[in-house]
Amino acid sequence: MPLNRPVLSERMQAIEDMVLPGLPLADIGTDHGMIPADILLKGICPYAVLTDINPGPLEKCRENLKAFGVDPSKYSIIQGDGLDPVGDGGFGTVITAGMGGELIISIFEETGWSTERPEGVPLARRFVVQPRTHADDLRSYLTEAEFRLCDYKLAKERGRICEVFAVEPCGAGELRPDSGLVSEFLLAKNDPLILEFLDGKIRKACRIADDASASDRPDAKDASELWRAVASQLEEIRRNL
Ligand SMILES: C[S@@+](CC[C@H](N)C(=O)[O-])C[C@H]1O[C@@H](n2cnc3c(N)ncnc32)[C@H](O)[C@@H]1O
Numbered sequence: 001m002p003l004n005r006p007v008l009s010e011r012m013q014a015i016e017d018m019v020l021p022g023l024p025l026a027d028i029g030t031d032h033g034m035i036p037a038d039i040l041l042k043g044i045c046p047y048a049v050l051t052d053i054n055p056g057p058l059e060k061c062r063e064n065l066k067a068f069g070v071d072p073s074k075y076s077i078i079q080g081d082g083l084d085p086v087g088d089g090g091f092g093t094v095i096t097a098g099m100g101g102e103l104i105i106s107i108f109e110e111t112g113w114s115t116e117r118p119e120g121v122p123l124a125r126r127f128v129v130q131p132r133t134h135a136d137d138l139r140s141y142l143t144e145a146e147f148r149l150c151d152y153k154l155a156k157e158r159g160r161i162c163e164v165f166a167v168e169p170c171g172a173g174e175l176r177p178d179s180g181l182v183s184e185f186l187l188a189k190n191d192p193l194i195l196e197f198l199d200g201k202i203r204k205a206c207r208i209a210d211d212a213s214a215s216d217r218p219d220a221k222d223a224s225e226l227w228r229a230v231a232s233q234l235e236e237i238r239r240n241l
Contacts, residue, residue: 004067006034006037006064007034009158010156011164012035012038015130018166019128020126021045023093024049024091026124027048027097028051028095029052029098030050030052033050037064040070049078050076050077051077053080082110089123091124091125092124093128094124094128096127101135105138125168130162130163135163136181140177148168148174149166151165152186153191154186161196165183181201181234187237194241201234202231205231206227209227
């Protein structure tokens with residue numbers, strides 16, 4: 001049965017909470033369109049562009065927004081790759097959520113790396129990202145390039161802890177690369193899920209180390225030692241919280 005109002009998971013709510021109010025929004029890879037629909041219905045943003053590379057999700061998105069009664073003058077739905085459909089910029093927030101971290105990096109690199117549009121209009125004041133995988137790579141990539149972290153939250157969805165973070169463009173002198181095993185910015189925030197998050201990371205590192213030591217690959221010993229060292233570093237971080 002179709003929903004008649006958006007239902008946000010904890011992960012989606014965390015994304016919504018990081019959106020800059022009162023300014024236009026773009027949601028890249030919107031799929032069901034649930035996040036921008038809720039934002040528009042609550043009047044958080046005056047206008048939204050919803051994009052997806054695939055026509056199927058956009059069809060579902062169109063049906064959802066109609067069923068939710070979102071005012072059609074407040075949004076556009078555009079099919080396209082990454083940041084291509086929002087090329088003119090001028091957004092308060094651009095959301096890129098629910099995709100692999102590597103895909104989000106490629107979207108930034110290939111379809112809109114520079115936040116400066118040719119006309120000098122910034123693409124957005126803020127980017128809210130939620131990578132499904134490779135979150136550490138995405139965080140390092142963004143904070144080593146032209147962004148600073150301005151918000152970070154752990155949120156659960158279907159039993160899995162997701163990392164949601166927001167970055168804003170900054171000058172080269174203001175860059176604060178955050179490339180460690182766990183974000184320094186997140187550690188400073190005392191997130192309620194931080195212990196569970198670290199425990200999950202420690203378990204994963206130990207599992208990879210065990211698998212490596214049970215394998216007969218030529219690099220098995222090195223890989224196993226490396227992952228044991230990662231687990232130890234994570235345990236140290238946990239102890240120092
Ligand atoms: C798992 S859904 C995430 C939906 C929603 N953003 C969320 O966080 O709940 C990922 C969506 O990204 C779309 N997608 C994948 N690659 C894309 C790209 N290069 N540009 C735009 N959308 C893309 C997919 O078609 C899919 O609908």
